[in-house]
Amino acid sequence: MAPSSSTFLNGVPELLVLRLLRDREMYGYELVQAIREASGDQLTFAEGVIYPLLHQLERDGALATRRQTINGRSRVYYSVTPAGNQRFDGLSAHWRSLTATIATVLEAPRHA
C-alpha cells in the first residue's frame, strides 16, 4: 500500500484558503489556481475540494460572499470575516505547533 497523494494534507486546504483570502478576496475558480501557483505547483486541490470547503466556511461565518457578473459569467467572491481571521490564527498556531513537535521527534537522537 503506497502512501496516498493526500498523506499529510488533512486540514491543509482550509489553512491555505483562509491564508490566501486574507490578502484579497477571490472567487473559487481563482482560488484553485492561486493555491497551485502559490505552492509552485506542489499543491493542487481541485474544485471538488475547494467549493464544498468554501460553502462550509461561509456557513460557519468565517467567510462572507459577494456575487458579481463579469463578461456574462457569474462569480462568487469570498472574503474573510473577523471570525475567519480568528479561525485562521488558531489553525496556523496549531499547525506551527504540530509541525515543530513532529520535527523534534523526527530529529531526536536515539533513546531521547
Place this chain on the structure above:
Amino acid sequence: MAPSSSTFLNGVPELLVLRLLRDREMYGYELVQAIREASGDQLTFAEGVIYPLLHQLERDGALATRRQTINGRSRVYYSVTPAGNQRFDGLSAHWRSLTATIATVLEAPRHA
C-alpha cells in the same frame, strides 16, 4: 464547526511509528506511550490507531514481528524491515517537502 483534534494529523502516526521503531524494536502498548513521551505529551495516538496501523505495516512488509512472553503477558515486538526503512525515507522526505511548501505559502507577502 471547530477544527477537530485530528486536524493536520493524517499520516502522522505511521511516520512516527516508523521513526521510533527505527531506533529500537518495541511492542504496541509501549509505542503508544513512547509517542506521547517523545512528543512531550503533545501527541497521543490511542491503541485503536496504533494496533491496526502495526498490522497494516506488517502486512505490507514494512515491519517484522517477534512474539515473546514476559511475566505471564504476551508481547508482540515490531522491528523495521529494509522495505520499512525505505518507506520511512520516502514518507519523511514527503513530509519535509510539504511542510516547507506550506510554510512558504503561510509566510508569503501579499500578492506573492
Place this chain on the structure above:
DNA sequence: TGACATACCTATCGTCGCAAGGCATAGGCC
C-alpha cells in the same frame, strides 16, 4: 462547428484517526 477555458456545482468513494468497547493476566489495597 468543435474545442477549450472559465465558472459554478454535486454525488459518491476510500481512507484513516477516533471513540468505545472487549478479553486476559498481574499486582496492590481493603
Place this chain on the structure above:
DNA sequence: GGCCTATGCCTTGCGACGATAGGTATGTCA
C-alpha cells in the same frame, strides 16, 4: 476474597475529508 488499576492484546462503527468524476452554462477562437 473482592476490587481497582496497570499491562497487553484486539475489534467494530462512526465521522471527517480529500479525491474522483461527473454535470451545467457561457465566452472565445480556430
